[in-house]
Amino acid sequence: MANSIRQRIADATLGRLVRQSPAANDYVTAAVRTPMRDGVVLLGDHFAPVTARPRGTVLIRTPYGRGFPSSALNGRLFAARGYHVIIQSVRGTFGSGGRFEPMAQEAADGQDTVAWLREQPWFDGRLATLGASYLGWNQWALLQDPPPELRAAVVYVAPHDFREAVFGTGAFTVGDFLGWSDMIAHQEDGGLLRRGASGISASRRLRPALQGLPLPDAAGPVLRGRAPWYREWLSHPDGDDPWWQPYRAGGALSKVETPVLLIGGWQDLFLEQTLQQYEALRARDVEVGLTVGPWTHLQLGVQGAATVARESLAWLDQHLAEGPRARRSAVHVFRTGERRWHGLASWPPASAPAVFQLHADGTLTLAATPPPVAGEPATPPAAVSPLESPAGETLSFRYDPADPTPTVGGRTLTGSMGVKDNRRLEARPDVLTFTTDPLPTAVDVNGSPTLELAVAVDPAHADVFARLCDVDQRGRSRNFADCMLRLDPAVPAGEVQRLSLVLDPCFHRLAAGHRLRLQVSGGSFPRFARNLGTPGAPAEAHTLWPQDHTVHCAQSRLTVPVAATD
Helix, strand or coil, X not given: CCCCHHHHHHHHHHHHHCCCCCCCCXXXXXXXXXXCCCCCEEEEEEEEEECCCXXXXXXXXXXXXXXCCHHHHHHHHHHCCCCEEEEEECCCCCCCCCCCCCCCCHHHHHXXXXXXXXXXXXXXXXXXXXXXXXXXXXXXXXXCCCCCCEEEEEEECCCCEHHHHHHCCCCCCHHHHHHHHHHHHHCCCCCHHHHHHHHHCHHHHHHHHHHCCCHHHHHHHHHCCCCCHHHHHHCCXXXXXXXXXXXXXHHHHHCCCCCXXXXXXXXXXXXXXXXXXXXXXXXXXXXXXXXXXEEECCHHHCCCHHHHHXXXXXXXXXXXXXXXXXXXXXXXXXXXXXXXXXXXXXXXCCCEEEEEEECCCCEEEECCCCCCCCCCCCCCCCEECHHHCCCCCXXXXXXXXXXXXXXXXXXXXXXXXXXXXXXXXXXXXXXXXXXXXXXXXXXXXXXXXXXXXXXXXXCCCCEEEEEEEEECCCCCEEEEXXXXXXXXXXCCCCCEEEEEXXXXXXXXXXXXXXXXXXXXXXXXXXXXXXXXXXCCCCCCCCCCCCEEEEEEHHHCEEEEEEECCC
């Protein structure tokens, strides 16, 4: 059956928007029901190409519904170019049976879905998986036991270890995962317009849940029992707790053999895991493509839509349909600051360490002594005598959880996202800054900067947040890399700790005349849960106590991987 004229016009418009070649064929859609091993039935939509030579099947499993935009950007776009596409609602969402349990349910249900595919008369044995965020997690869950039919995977901005995403810094990533839980709890309330209005009002609605204590109790009136997993996450802060096992799919990285395309963003909250996935697959000689753009998590689907569509289709065409080679270079990365794409043979590109010394007058200068030899193990945090710092080479600030240092941009899913002007943040008394002179030439930062920070805190319960900013000639201070760490309260209050903080991977150009700025503070709220300054489990703590931080500048250094500009 041919598509309607209206549908053809819509598909042609979509193709132009994402800069794709015209549709190759019509397609039809049908609802499908997929039984799981326990009798639960999952609902899905099948987009079937009308062609004598289909190009394979793309499986997409989502908790976010099967309508727009997924139906257009994934279903119609691929089906109009020869692919069967199954978009399936995961258990407990949008009509699928069972109870939604985030992440933990997806490995078994993914395998059952592939078993169902094998029985379909139109399935020819060529399978790819595709999707972003939770949809990418679903792929890693399935790939812990890769189906023999798998020819390719396309994973956008997705974790393989959810526990690390939630508690990897030691502090609970409260803003993002309270916001996500609230979104899931309300996503099926009313129609599209009502859901959109709910999303716009989420910041105001979530404020009492973010500011109240204990955290799970404060969230109760907002989540209204619809997201029981939120309390469960907060109740299991220990990374060694076997409770997290279903939330970890890192085993897939040692088992998958089929080609994987990874797409991430420099301001995406899962950036580190995307690069870990690339490194693990490349080390095993698995064919892996890596694309990293200037996007936040949510910008990928808007600003990055054309790039994502083009590279995804090329990857599918090569590996399912024996089309031409998809990529000129294995790595395709956007250099921020310069605003230009680059093709690389691998990540990270070559660089040399530039070491900067912190000074109590707020300056940051090139250090005279060389850095440690590359490849040597990092020095673990340790207590040292405060007498090692010369008089006058310390700076102090107080972090008050009753007036926490706010989040301004960064790798977040909700709230203030991405690159922002940090000047108002840097004017606060609880933020230290260290700044270079204007750079005489442009400098490219390639990889992960490291801050060796000597700091004493009192009381022992405290956090450190570090950030790098690019300061232009007008004084605008824009973030491009940061790091959060919850300190070990076993180190006695007042003793100096030598911390090795690895900041975000980045590919950034500092233009000639710009300055490099380092921020040091005691947190970033609501991106991360406040350190209350007192002992207590995240699900129970409620007593606030300010924390004094003293940075020993003479013992603190920033190492930045740099390369000559081209």
